[in-house]
Each structure stands twice: as C-alpha cells, then as structure tokens.
Amino acid sequence: MNSAVIVFPGSNCDRDLAVALEQVTGRKPAMVWHKDSALPDGVDFIGVPGGFSYGDYLRSGAMAARSPIMAAVKDAAARGVPVIGICNGFQVLTEAGLLPGALMRNARLSFVCRPVPLRVENSQSLFTSQYDSGEEIVFPVAHHDGNYQADEAMLDRLEGEGRVAFRYLDSVNGSARNIAGILNDAGNVLGLMPHPERVVEPAHGGTDGRRLFEGLLEAVNA
C-alpha cells in the first residue's frame, strides 16, 4: 500500500502517523508538502495529520484546507482513495468540505489531553472492519478545538446513515451526540479527533489503534 502523509507548516503528528503506517504496511509513506500541486503516482491512501497547521490562526485547519495540495486530495477522495484526517487533519477535512460540520473550541474551554474510551459505532467501514460493532476501545486525545458541531438535520443524517464511526463514552469536549469521528457519504473519508497512530505498539501503553491501519491495509489490498 502506497501512503501519502500531507505536511502543513505547523503539522507535528505527521511523523507519528508515518511511523505507524510504516510499521503496519511495511512501506514508508511519502511525506507530501502542502505547496505541492500533485500527489505521487499510485497513492492508495492519504493521511492528513494532527498538529497546529498555520498556528490554528483564523480557525483551526482553515488555511491548511486551502493549500495547493488539497485540490489533489479532493480529487483523490472523489475517486474513492481512502483518506483519514486525524485531529487537526479532521479540522482540515471539514474546512475543505470533504466532511460536514465544524470543530469548535472545547465546551469547557480547556485543552484536553488524555486517553479516552470510545465506542466503535460502525464496524463496516474500510477503516473499522477489524473492530467489532459496539467495541469499546481507548485512543488518546490532545486538542483544544475538538467540539464537533453540525445542524440537527445533518446530525440525524449522520446517525441514520451509519456515518458516525466512533463515539466518546463520556463527554470529552462537548461534541454533539458525543461524536468522535465521522465518515463521508461514500465511506472512504474518515475524520476523527482521537489519535489512533499513538496506540499502535505496546510501548505506547495501548494498541487499539493498530487495527484501524490493519483494516485499511486489508481493504486496499483486497
């Protein structure tokens, strides 16, 4: 599986994501600078990593979402290439219109940085196929603007169409319906605030994130 990880000025979780991808897939991802106008040929998967792109200036992910490389990412997503946006990456994907809704300042205003229990709501997607439906897992979060909001009609639609991928078990940041991660209409784009790439090996204190990348690898090679 050929992966690409997009790097914006201020991204800081790109290397963790690259390490997780290399461990699981056996192949080093291409690190793609945001100013490039094209992705490498034959990219099977695109990761939009966490961090503080553009210092979160204006709005988190707002300027990164308008980077030159994003046109190529949108094209690839439209062609069905799997895309994951993690934390700042989720913010970038909502700002780019690849996922609905918006990520706002955490409801209690503090930066939340801890392992959180999640429930896998949809185990049918190519990202979550190696989890059981309703399985409870733990991923760490580290964010200030993780409060997922969308209008009621869109929230109902996400729930009804099975597009809520992960849900927080407790209130973490005020997200509507405790939504932690969502899928696009076609099911090939996933955005989530928690960090699966930070729990892929025992030294991380947990390995629940590994199966997300394993499921992805399996789907791409199917």
Next chain:
Amino acid sequence: MKARVFITLKSGVLDPQGKAIHHALEGLGFSGVNDVRAGKLIELDLTDSTSNSDIEEMCRKLLANTVIENFRIEKLENA
C-alpha cells in the same frame, strides 16, 4: 480602500468563550450583563478596484466558516 469584516457565530451556536467572558465581567462587578458573544474583526486594506462581490467571496471562501459563522462587511470611505 479599507474594509472591515465582522465575523460572528450564528445565533444558536453555543459560544463557551463568550460565556467565559461573561463570567469574568460579572466577577469584576458588572451586574448588568445579560449575554456575551465574541467574534472577530478582520481589517482589509484593498486596491480601489476591489468589488463588493470580491470581498464577499473572500468572506465565503476563507474569512468565515459559513457552517457556523456569519459575516458583515463595512467599507470605509477615505476621508
């Protein structure tokens, strides 16, 4: 030509920062504050040929997230 863009949260969108400011004002002894909502002011210094629709496009495409924010444009005529 200068323009000011005021960006505010849509009504109905919860504003925890506004609430925090509200509590802080009350803590300072201001009892008459019913509600506080915090927004942004962006000042643009533009060439005179920039049209109103150009400025609106700037707002829609970048300056405001129209999912959760409104924008209002004020053009400042040179004195």
